[in-house]
Amino acid sequence: MNSAPPISVQGLNHSYGKGELKKQILFDVSVEIRAGEIVIVTGPSGSGKTTMLTLVGALRSAQEGSVQVLGEELRNAKPATLEKVRRQIGFIFQQHNLLGALSALQNVELGIRASGKFPRSEHRERARDILGAVGLGERIDHKPDQLSGGQRQRVAIARALVSEPAMVLADEPTASLDKDSGREVVDRLKFLAKEHGTTILLVTHDNRILDIADRIVHLEDGCISTFTDAVIANNRHMMEMLANNRQKQPVDELVDKLSEHEFQDLLQDITDESERFLETTALANNVAFRSMLDKGLFAFTRKLAILLNAERSSLFLVEGNELVLKVAENLEEMGEVRIPLGSGIAGAVAQGREAIRIDDAYSDPRFNREVDRQTGFRTRSILCLPVKNLNGEVFAVAQLLNRKDGQPFDQADEHRFAHFIQSIGVIFETQLGLGGR
Numbered sequence: 001m002n003s004a005p006p007i008s009v010q011g012l013n014h015s016y017g018k019g020e021l022k023k024q025i026l027f028d029v030s031v032e033i034r035a036g037e038i039v040i041v042t043g044p045s046g047s048g049k050t051t052m053l054t055l056v057g058a059l060r061s062a063q064e065g066s067v068q069v070l071g072e073e074l075r076n077a078k079p080a081t082l083e084k085v086r087r088q089i090g091f092i093f094q095q096h097n098l099l100g101a102l103s104a105l106q107n108v109e110l111g112i113r114a115s116g117k118f119p120r121s122e123h124r125e126r127a128r129d130i131l132g133a134v135g136l137g138e139r140i141d142h143k144p145d146q147l148s149g150g151q152r153q154r155v156a157i158a159r160a161l162v163s164e165p166a167m168v169l170a171d172e173p174t175a176s177l178d179k180d181s182g183r184e185v186v187d188r189l190k191f192l193a194k195e196h197g198t199t200i201l202l203v204t205h206d207n208r209i210l211d212i213a214d215r216i217v218h219l220e221d222g223c224i225s226t227f228t229d230a231v232i233a234n235n236r237h238m239m240e241m242l243a244n245n246r247q248k249q250p251v252d253e254l255v256d257k258l259s260e261h262e263f264q265d266l267l268q269d270i271t272d273e274s275e276r277f278l279e280t281t282a283l284a285n286n287v288a289f290r291s292m293l294d295k296g297l298f299a300f301t302r303k304l305a306i307l308l309n310a311e312r313s314s315l316f317l318v319e320g321n322e323l324v325l326k327v328a329e330n331l332e333e334m335g336e337v338r339i340p341l342g343s344g345i346a347g348a349v350a351q352g353r354e355a356i357r358i359d360d361a362y363s364d365p366r367f368n369r370e371v372d373r374q375t376g377f378r379t380r381s382i383l384c385l386p387v388k389n390l391n392g393e394v395f396a397v398a399q400l401l402n403r404k405d406g407q408p409f410d411q412a413d414e415h416r417f418a419h420f421i422q423s424i425g426v427i428f429e430t431q432l433g434l435g436g437r
């Protein structure tokens, strides 16, 4: 097999319209897809997904940049070249595009005839086989209007795959289907593709099917971004803010600027979204997700310090019989900090399962001065809280040091702190569930 990637898009720009009405839709899009890979392009409606797909599928002429597909450069290519590439691709569209007057079998036969790939005498047999493979062996003589939406879309898959194309391009194949039919359709697609090493580029804004992908790229406002950005983009609240700020501001600076109320809303959104996201992707891409959560935890822990007017904040996770320092101002220079349960203030909180407030750390025998010595910080007051999971087990400890006005932390501080900690509990749990450290 040719080692060049079957799809290689570089610096692709695309505009619709002319003169005053000209509107650029794709901006410097670059993406490469390896043989046998299933890549999903996500992105909101209007972001340019279909445009990108039709350019890759040689259904539209590329204007600027390079689009290499199955060994051919499509930009400025002759019609015969475009036609040759098209014939090697199986297309699946949002609407099944079956011919209503023909049976399922005849529709699929049409697909194989168009490819010009197999002898005429094999067409019927192959069409029958693939309809069996998508679970429609009993319905080959049905016409489209005698089939359900999911069944029609499976006929469309059969039609796209019957000629064993090197590549399948699918545009929102589950858009008109309910959850279960959508699932079945993409599962069949994946199964057949993996069996034959078919390369698949599938565009969708249905995040219930993301887990079939080997890789996910995100298209937004005509620009490609990474999967981590896609996760962020899935968060309604975050999406709006980051859309304007993505390049300029890292997440933590952004969080710093929020009011207490906005911060609460953001936490709620993120926890909801974390849960939903985990359900929908079945952890398929948890590395990227974890790195986003790491950044989020860091930002939130810092934000707590700001909201509660503390000089420092830190977060420990319970690991076996120890606490591991997870977020702190100068985590990197400190290296890995592990504290036995029961030792120091945080250790006492983890074990006692109750908040501890200390007005003067150096007069409390439980306080461990070693960390201050290492970091050159001088701890005065402490507010330290257990973070419990739904079963009431302590799995993390959050700590604030030194109220900035020099006063000790009071009952009101403790309440607010407890309130926030509760909100981010889900994020912590998500992280632990992912094996994050």
Ligand SMILES: Nc1ncnc2c1ncn2[C@@H]1O[C@H](COP(=O)(O)OP(=O)(O)O)[C@@H](O)[C@H]1O
Pocket (backbone or CB within 6 Å): 016, 017, 025, 043, 044, 045, 046, 047, 048, 049, 050, 051, 052
């Ligand atoms: N043939 C066309 N002529 C002019 N504008 C178009 C055409 N096709 C799509 N657009 C515009 O390009 C943008 C991207 O469309 P599309 O690629 O269909 O996005 P998506 O598939 O992500 O929803 C939209 O604003 C759409 O209105």
Ligand SMILES: [Mg+2]
Pocket (backbone or CB within 6 Å): 049, 050, 051, 171, 172
């Ligand atoms: Mg579209």
